Amino acid sequence: MNPLVVPLVESIGRNFSVVLASGSPRRRELLDRLNLNYKVIPSNFAEDLDKSKFASAADYVISNAEIKAQDVFARIRGQTDKPVLVIGSDTVVVSPSGEILEKPASPQDAAETLKSLSGKTNIVYTGVCLIVGSADAGKVTIEKAVESTKVTFNDLDDEMLEAYVATGEPTDKAGSYGYQANACFFIKEIKGDYYSVMGFPCARFYQMLRDLHQRGVL
Incomplete structure (x- = not known):
């Protein structure tokens, strides 16, 4: 897949030191679809x-995203x-009973x-926090957004459950599943941003860049 070559994004990559404050391969995969130097x-x-x-849960996930971005920004x-432009993000899953589910312990x-x-x-919540600041002690701008997406499972029989856990895929996934991978075989429906479920709401992120540019921040 060839990346999108958007002049605004290329300009940001040239003029700012852009950092993704996450080691998530899924976030890198999605961000790489833009021709952004980071x-x-x-x-x-x-x-x-x-x-x-x-x-x-929305407040919780955006707080996580902001603290991640702040940690890297300070460093x-x-x-x-x-x-500097630092991109922080976090994803959690909220169970039908309202419990916030992160990565499984085992x-x-x-x-x-x-x-x-x-x-x-x-419900999957993904928060994004962008922190923009000059190289010295000048002004800092913080922009935050949260996307929520509903994900409905089919009934998960024991054979599928055991096979899925055996793949090891749930280990590093919020809510213990990855819609973009093998969980596709038991997920019935999604309402909202598919890429937010993957861990990074691409359309919302690009809109945040545009808004910051229009305001003269980027």
Whole structure:
């Protein structure tokens, strides 16, 4: 697949030091579809916020995304002559009962999570935080957005459940499944942004870049 060559995006890549604050291969795969010059510096954030302190899953996921971006921004600022653009993102799944589900602790945990989602609809929230700042101690702009997408499972029989967990795929997936991979065989329906379920809402991200450009930030 050839990347999109968008003049605005190319200009940002030339004039800013762009950093993705995530080691996620799925986010890199999606970001690579734009002809954007960027590098990867994963955040050191432990992702250990107390979920009970947040009014909603949307608030929780955008806080994670912002802290990831802030962590990397603080580490790289002053190390380049160019202004900096840091991209932070986070994804969580909310169960039908309202529980925030992140990556499973073990294969057994993944199996239990998938059983709880079988035949039901869960909601995937992905937050994106962009931090733009000059190389010195000048102005900092923070832009945030959240996408929510409903995902409905077919009934997940034991054979499929065991086979899916055995692939190891659930291990690094919020909610213990990856729609873009083998989970396609038991996901019945999706309502919302498919790429947000993958971990990065591409259309919303591009709109954020455009809005920042129109405001003279990028």
